[in-house]
Amino acid sequence: MSAAAPAPASGSGPSSARRIVGAVIHQPYIWAIVALLLLLIINLVKDPSYLGVSVNAATGNLSGNVIDILRASAPIMMIAIGMTLVIATRGIDLSVGSVMAVSGAVSMEFMNNSGGGDAGTAIMAAALALGISAVLGTVNGVLVSVVGLQPFITTLITMLAGRGLAKVITSGQNTSATNEPFRWLANGTVFGFPVIFVIGAVIVAIVAILVRRTALGLMIESIGINPRAARMAGIRPIGILISVYIVSAVLAGIAGIFSTASVMTVEVAKTGLNAEMDAILAVVIGGTSLAGGKFSLTGSVIGALLIATLDKTIVFLSIPSSATPAFKAIVIVVICLLQSQRVRALFARRRSRTTPSAPVPTRKETVSA
Amino acid sequence: MAPTEPIVEMEDISIEFPGVKALQNVRFRLFPGEVHTLMGENGAGKSTLIKALTGVYKIDSGTITVAGGPRSFSGTADAQNAGISTVYQEVNLCDNLTIGENVMLGHEVRSPLGINWKKTHEAAHEALVSLGLGDLDPKQPLSSISLALQQLVAISRAMVTNSKVLILDEPTSSLDANEVEGLFQVMRRLRDQGVAILFVSHFLDQVYAISDRLTVLRNGEFVGEYMTPELNRTELISKMIGKDYGALAALGSNRGRAASADGTPAFYKATDLGRKGSIEPVDIEVHAGEVVGLAGLLGSGRTELGRLIYGADRPDSGEVTIDGVTSEVHSPMAGLSKKIAFSTENRRDEGIIGDLTVRENLILAVQARRGWARPLSRREQNELCEKYLLELNVRPSDPERPIKNLSGGNQQKVLLGRWLATKPELIVLDEPTRGIDVGAKAEIQEAIAALAEDGMSVVFISSELEEVVRLSERIVVLKDHRKIGEIVNGPDVTADTIVDLIATEGSAS
Structure with missing residues (x-):
């Protein structure tokens, strides 16, 4: 069921390692992996020590470009995972960027007003932020499933309203706060690894287990492929749709905490800006179709890593900032092209053409009347 | 009628899908001015053969000759250019357009200022009249007429392109007796105009009422080609199922x-x-x-x-x-x-979840009743599959195949299995x-x-x-x-x- 599960063995022969490689090669996200490696190689060519990871002898912290990429990928990973589930149900969640801003605004404002710098305040702030994110997700879910509005329109509304809400919460200010435990979420380390990435990875694992070890994934895919048939088979689409939008919003809330905690400031106009685009791109690069249905969480995680690496590479290659969107667009268009049905069919045809087979004569002629 | 040269000749056609030989050395001929029925059980290869002829599937070996020249189709457009038109079981028309627009779609009458809608609708009317459907108003929306009439509109659409070969894949499955008779009148008219018609139906009465020639397939293999009057029903059924009726x-x-x-x-x-x-x-x-x-x-x-x-x-x-x-x-x-369980008549829209496997489709209702938090273990799933795929004789019996790759009858059996598994x-x-x-x-x-x-x-x-x-x-x-x-x-x-x-x-x- 899981996309990462190796294909069932057909006969004996290839070792299990080879079988796993074989299974990965046939995954739609293979090009994302290739692109990821390619970007790293480009960076390596520019600076042979690019992939080096050093250990700070005093603190035991790891540092290096790879660690930076992992750190930067955590928020994208969160929203990409949520987006994957929403897209699998034939929906889309454009509001994730705004939810990030709301979540950041709520936590900063709370800590700024309470003034406490202890862990309790940090936990309260995070809980409050996630609670309000969940409320926004519920609004999305109810409007989509019960009222039957288009997901695109519904989440476009919450996207605009969310950004406004964030501004109202902070009275239009970029609120800052001081709270060491909260800052630790983004800048701290455990066993040398950045906390932010560890938390991200744990959350991804929890969502993956929740979706793939229960029947939730099967039901989400059924609804995405054929909602009417899914309902007739006894699945309750409303509950699943609402949950999916709530999960997406809560994960966006976590992403909001991640991205504000590193600077301990919420920039209401900029936090999470265009984040929905990164999330959608990560999902698409990861091989989940925007038409809904079959989804791959592994693919979306790889997509998120790719986008973080791409952002980092753009800075590292000192591409002028005015050209960065274009550069990013080109890389992503190429990946999407390589994944498209047509290009895959072309490759398949070329492969079969090289194998010897009697060519079928082609002759153009019109049928005589 | 006196057929001289077949307009379509398919020789030694083989098509293989991963793990299945869908067609093996099948041959098939279509003569102008004849209705030729393709007979066979579900999964015998009828649809596959039609898809080979319409360019949907690429043939692995064999030759297709249309009007004397060998052809290789790499897409449906190639087949259409060769004069082969298809009307599918589920009508593929645009509900939101008018009858006339549907008939003429892609063949609108053009003038220097774009499409001349008046002339287009006139041309549509002519096309309808030539099939005896003159009383249909081309300006009415398609959705306002019955499924049976929509099917006739689809045929008119096929004839606008001056097709010499018309393929009707189970056109009668959702029509009542009067509607079938209307369809047959249109078919006879086309036959008399020299069109070669390939017809597929599961209703033996209809097959005997309309067809001139029969080709029988079984398990992807060619069984024989017969003139309809020379083969009685009992013989036909035995040839189809390969055992006594x-x-x-x-x-x-x-x-x-x-x-x-x-x-x-x-x-x-x-x-x-x-x-x-x-x-x-x-x-x-x-x-x-x-x-x-x-x-x-x-x-x-x-x-x-x-x-x-x-x-x-x-x-x-x-x-x-x-x-x-x-x-x-x-x-x-x-x-x-x-x-209570309900097996729908609308298999495609309300029954199967196409991209999921046979196993996932089969266990879906049982799983839905248990709720998402109590998943069936893989072993329980396999047991259910084994039991019902065997009991209902689903072919191929591979539970990991996407259900959309199965023939209609086998999809139906899987769906029946889905409901029986809930022990209703x-x-x-x-x-x-x-x-x-x-x-x-x-x-x-x-x-x-x-x-x-x-x-x-x-x-x-x-x-x-x-x-x-x-x-x-x-x-x-x-x-x-x-x-x-x-x-x-x-x-x-x-x-x-x-x-x-x-x-x-x-x-x-």
Whole structure:
């Protein structure tokens, strides 16, 4: 069921390692992996020590470009995972960027007003932020499933309203706060690894287990492929749709905490800006179709890593900032092209053409009347 | 007629899908001015052969000759350019356009200022007239006419491109007798104009009424090509299923079995069950181990009643008692939890989840009833698959294949398995035998009879009245969205009894 599960063995022969490689090669996200490696190689060519990871002898912290990429990928990973589930149900969640801003605004404002710098305040702030994110997700879910509005329109509304809400919460200010435990979420380390990435990875694992070890994934895919048939088979689409939008919003809330905690400031106009685009791109690069249905969480995680690496590479290659969107667009268009049905069919045809087979004569002629 | 040269000749066609040989060295010829029927069970390779001819599938070996020249089709456009048009089982037209626009789509009459809509509609009218459909207004929206007429519009559309070859893939599966006759008139007219027609149907009567020539396929292999008058029905069926015909005949014995066990309370009882705009309040009872048939013409409300029983639509009147307990069944989930199952007539839109595997499709309803938090283990899933794929003789029996790659009859069997796996006490079967061949039909009818034998209550809906009479103990007759009568089956009840009832009620109301 899981996309990462190796294909069932057909006969004996290839070792299990080879079988796993074989299974990965046939995954739609293979090009994302290739692109990821390619970007790293480009960076390596520019600076042979690019992939080096050093250990700070005093603190035991790891540092290096790879660690930076992992750190930067955590928020994208969160929203990409949520987006994957929403897209699998034939929906889309454009509001994730705004939810990030709301979540950041709520936590900063709370800590700024309470003034406490202890862990309790940090936990309260995070809980409050996630609670309000969940409320926004519920609004999305109810409007989509019960009222039957288009997901695109519904989440476009919450996207605009969310950004406004964030501004109202902070009275239009970029609120800052001081709270060491909260800052630790983004800048701290455990066993040398950045906390932010560890938390991200744990959350991804929890969502993956929740979706793939229960029947939730099967039901989400059924609804995405054929909602009417899914309902007739006894699945309750409303509950699943609402949950999916709530999960997406809560994960966006976590992403909001991640991205504000590193600077301990919420920039209401900029936090999470265009984040929905990164999330959608990560999902698409990861091989989940925007038409809904079959989804791959592994693919979306790889997509998120790719986008973080791409952002980092753009800075590292000192591409002028005015050209960065274009550069990013080109890389992503190429990946999407390589994944498209047509290009895959072309490759398949070329492969079969090289194998010897009697060519079928082609002759153009019109049928005589 | 005197066919001289075939317009289409397919020689030694083989197509292989991963793990299956869909077609092996099949040959097929089409002559101008002839109706040629392709016969075979589900999964025999009829659809595959048609898709090879229309350019949907690439052939692995063999040659296709059209009008004397060898062809290789790498897409449907190539086939259309060669003069081959197809009208599929499910009409592929645009509901939101007018009849005329649909007929002329892609062939609009152009003037220097863009499309000349007036001339386009005139041309559409001409095309319709040439098929004897002159009374259709090309400016009406397509959605305003019946499915049968839409199909004729699809044929007109095919003929606008001056096709020499017309493929009709099960065009009659959702038509009633009058509509079929209308279609046949159009087909005969085209045949007389010299068009070669490839026809696929599971209704033997229709096959014998219209076709000049038959080609029989079995398990992807060519069995033979025959002139229709030279092959009688029994021979034809034996050639299709590869064994003696008799399975069907034996089924008749189920009929007349002790009717509803008098005295015992009904398992399912509804009074005044209805829904505005879909069916007027109906009383219906189903006993354990009883098959109740719902008979009536297309659109009489028989499907709607079935949906209300399961809760697919929310009833807005009526009282339901199940096993003596007053119950409310207003959603599929509620139906399932009351041990009711509903197998839809609309397999594609409401039945299968195409991209999922056979296994996932089969366990879906069981899983839905357990809820998402209690997943079936892989072992339990495999056990269910093994049991039902074997019991219902699903071919190919590989549970990990996407269900959309199975033939229609086998998809239907998987869906039947999905419902049986929920261990229902009442199962509503809406057209379970539509669009499947005699062999699979017999298997499904046998399965239904066996279920009732085991004590399951069955509500059986079919447009084939003979089938209803053969299987049911009681028949509820519907017309114009209401119940007009109930017949207790007996030796003197035939399909005509039902037809008479429907006809005499005609003037009432």
